[in-house]
Amino acid sequence: MTFTLYNDVLDAECYKVRLLAALLGLSPRIAAVEAHPGAGHRAADFLALNPAGTLPVAAAGDLVLSGAPAILVWMAAAHDVTDRWYPRDPGPMAQVQAWLETASALAATAGALRREALLEHPAPSGAAQSAEALLRRMELHLLLQGMGGRGWLVGTHPTVADIACFADVALAPDAGIALDPYPALHAWTLRLRALPDFLEMPGIAPLHALVDPLTGHR
Amino acid sequence: MSRDHAVNDWYPVADTVRPGARATRLLDTDLQVAWDGAAAAVTDAAGTAHPVQIRYGHVWTCLGAAPRALFEISEAEEPGRRLVPCGRVRVRCSPLRAVENFLDIAHFPFVHKGILGAEPQTEVFPYAVKIREEVDEVWATQVRFHQPQAAKSAGGATEIRYEYRVPHPMAAVLYKTCPPRPEAWDVIAIFVQPVSETECIAWPWMALYDDESSHAEMVQFQQEIFVQDRSILENQLPVRLPLDPRMEIPTRADLTSIAYRRWLKRRGATYGAMTEAQ
Numbered sequence A: 001m002t003f004t005l006y007n008d009v010l011d012a013e014c015y016k017v018r019l020l021a022a023l024l025g026l027s028p029r030i031a032a033v034e035a036h037p038g039a040g041h042r043a044a045d046f047l048a049l050n051p052a053g054t055l056p057v058a059a060a061g062d063l064v065l066s067g068a069p070a071i072l073v074w075m076a077a078a079h080d081v082t083d084r085w086y087p088r089d090p091g092p093m094a095q096v097q098a099w100l101e102t103a104s105a106l107a108a109t110a111g112a113l114r115r116e117a118l119l120e121h122p123a124p125s126g127a128a129q130s131a132e133a134l135l136r137r138m139e140l141h142l143l144l145q146g147m148g149g150r151g152w153l154v155g156t157h158p159t160v161a162d163i164a165c166f167a168d169v170a171l172a173p174d175a176g177i178a179l180d181p182y183p184a185l186h187a188w189t190l191r192l193r194a195l196p197d198f199l200e201m202p203g204i205a206p207l208h209a210l211v212d213p214l215t216g217h218r
Numbered sequence B: 001m002s003r004d005h006a007v008n009d010w011y012p013v014a015d016t017v018r019p020g021a022r023a024t025r026l027l028d029t030d031l032q033v034a035w036d037g038a039a040a041a042v043t044d045a046a047g048t049a050h051p052v053q054i055r056y057g058h059v060w061t062c063l064g065a066a067p068r069a070l071f072e073i074s075e076a077e078e079p080g081r082r083l084v085p086c087g088r089v090r091v092r093c094s095p096l097r098a099v100e101n102f103l104d105i106a107h108f109p110f111v112h113k114g115i116l117g118a119e120p121q122t123e124v125f126p127y128a129v130k131i132r133e134e135v136d137e138v139w140a141t142q143v144r145f146h147q148p149q150a151a152k153s154a155g156g157a158t159e160i161r162y163e164y165r166v167p168h169p170m171a172a173v174l175y176k177t178c179p180p181r182p183e184a185w186d187v188i189a190i191f192v193q194p195v196s197e198t199e200c201i202a203w204p205w206m207a208l209y210d211d212e213s214s215h216a217e218m219v220q221f222q223q224e225i226f227v228q229d230r231s232i233l234e235n236q237l238p239v240r241l242p243l244d245p246r247m248e249i250p251t252r253a254d255l256t257s258i259a260y261r262r263w264l265k266r267r268g269a270t271y272g273a274m275t276e277a278q
């Protein structure tokens, strides 16, 4: 079953949905919403769909879901027959839930800083310190996971938690946050980028293009 | 001094999509910009009002005493064209770098892979570049390039023809084969607001013939392309654009870029540029 994704190409939350859809081999119909400069997400037709006026929104028949975490969980639960992207064992399932909350905290800090850098929407004060605290926590967790032979936030296969956290981590340089102090985090982003059918976000270079073919520079 | 030359040009400081006020900066000067849907006002911190004009979907202002005329884009008046302001994107780079990047077609297959270019079809056919003395503008003509999806209205891959025009140190206009109307050109422009010599705000704007795409689709198509450029622009060194050819080893022979730099130097338009080894 396919669905319609109400999408803004500049928005990292929408990118999370496009990325998991690509990895699962789904091709949602894309409905462009001009959030900027036209405030299309505040227009009456969009508010009728999602009164909160937030993106992304996924519509599948009568089912209308808003927000990346809910849409990611629904896509994996409904479309991944292997149950790996959204594990059903209680322990891992709850761990995925915890990382989805971390992803939302990242969006509110690193994501907000990116919107400020790009679109001049002011970020909350203290966002940079909070974002860096989250990145340090992820770095430590991924370091420990790696020592236990687990390359992902939860277990040995990527889950919706990895997708939810990836966008704002990989786009952090857009927000002026360097990833150099976080080698385990950086290695995790490279593993994710190397997944078959990985989809680029504008601003996140694909793996093979990390070296500029014209100059040989990174 | 470089700013002394720059103050007499007009620059965009807001779009006219929605009424509102914004605080911004132009040529290191803090400004308040108000647009009520019919008229605009621009004032600085001292309360001085600066002249405004509403053109090409944007509010333009000039800080200097002797404004040079704002360039004409005659296509903006043609009936049937859809005028599409694409919002603003802030970039930590010299305003001149943003214009130069817009003129550079060699990066299409790498930076805009699958949209404006594709490997291995990376060939740029020979084209002509000149400074049209009668209008004092840089023009690149007879540009031909293979593109997988040149515009929202292009069904599939095509060979696209381009002409580039630089009518202002911080603005460039691209004329491009219009897929649904072979006799007309699509117009895509970039208007750059110089915040400082090392920071700018790009305001892309388009005037297209397109009966199929929604307004949102056209805006998002352009925004996606521009954000792909942004991360490249923020990593270019030196941050300011070198005008002396000895200061940057050319990694490729980009004729338009060479002509643009020469034209800037000749004009004395050096705000955002490096004019001697620093």
Ligand SMILES: [Fe+2]
Binding pocket: B101, B102, B107, B111, B112, B225, B229
């Ligand atoms: Fe580009």
